[in-house]
Amino acid sequence: MSTSQKLAGKIALVTGGNSGIGLATAQRFIAEGAYVFITGRRQAELDAAVQQLGDSAFGVQSDVSNLADLDRLFTVIKEQKGRLDVVFANAGIAEFAPVEAVTEAQYDRQFDINVKGLFFTVQKALPLLTDGSAIVLMASIVGSKGFESNSVYSATKAAIRSLARTLTSDLKARRIRVNAVSPGPIETPGLNSVLDSPEQVAAFKAQMVTTVPLGRIGDADEIAKAVVFLASDDSSFVTGVELFVDGGMAQV
Template sequence: MTTSQKLAGKIALVTGGSTGIGLATAQRFVAEGAFVFITGRRQAELDAAVQLLGSNHAVGLQGDVSNLADLDRAVAAIKAQKGRLDVVVANAAVGEFLPVEAITEEHYDRQFDVNVKGMVFTVQKALPLLPDGSTIVLLSSVSGSKGTGSSSIYSATKAANRSLARNWAVDLKGRRIRVNAVSPGPIETPGLNGLIDSPEHLAQFKAQMTSVMPLGRLGEADEVAKAIVFLASDDSSFVTGAELFVDGGIVQV
């Protein structure tokens, strides 16, 4: 992995950092010189991620971002171990898909609790550890900009994520804290592969998605991670309130 130490000496938090885009981001951050705290709900996956990242470069914090007590414990651990944060990547999310006539209260609550409430309070509770001039990256999705079948609640959470970036960029401008959103398109991750339990149907699903992608393929998690590094680093020093699509062109053309 060719790097240029764009995050040398930085302390970062990546929620949902044990798999997929979160883990790829943590790997990129470590390679770029950062020390990374990652959160996740499953201890075994966290332990495996920390082993991959290296215990000298990363710490795993078990918890659910929708549980405020878990967030308090995570922030307290970061404060005790490092005393500050320079970058927050609010990535933790869940996705479930039902047509409007099948939506239940549980379906609605679970996604808004993790994807929106979790993001709001992750950032709020981390703010006291962020020096002026820090950076916050929120993970949205192309689903926040496109209409697709059975995705209304998930898509609504992702539109909310993008809106949070705009509003927090204004709220935090006095502290020169930059807030931006990254919106991935279809990315090859365990989360995507877990959406469909039949290998045959999964292959059909991926073929359908790639057929409408201008680049003709799914994205890789590391391609999203490199965009997050850009927004977390001084390379994007004049960028705030923005939405960076990493989508193979699916929203753009």
């Protein structure tokens, strides 16, 4: 895929790396010369992803909202490689409901995984992260747009955008760069599972395309390439930013 090897010799972690954008990014990282640890909650999907990725990947079953799971993850990374150079805190979920229908369980699930899980992934990675390393946080255009039935999910992503700024300030003495990537609509298993029937999903996608200036839904690899940019020395003077990869959807 690549001859540039922008991540040659780097050790990377991709949470939620067993499908969708996480898996596509793990593939890109490996193509660019990195060794990648991936996590996922479901062992069977994780095993299949590792088999697909090959010898430069290792899977650790882990739920980012469970701090004991995170401790176990970083123990494995420390024992196997001793350090980290890149963290892509990608694991997240989305549940959609009108504000009057949101349950406490839905609220807790989304904040526990998307915000608490992401925050403690970064915190617990810090002892392993080298000075001058890169952290990429998975945000979304929903943190900037007011879509219907998106209240809790959007709030989690707005929190992540804020964390890119504050963590940049907290970690500047170690020259650790922290950036957020914000996808628009992307063709992933997650997108295809948001509604009850294939017909509903097709209608949902068709409606979304009408709001994207580039006139289409994005591909997971297009996000992966942006994450490689933020993870590599190509972005050596970039920190604290939110990089939109959305076909212009949140820009016009």
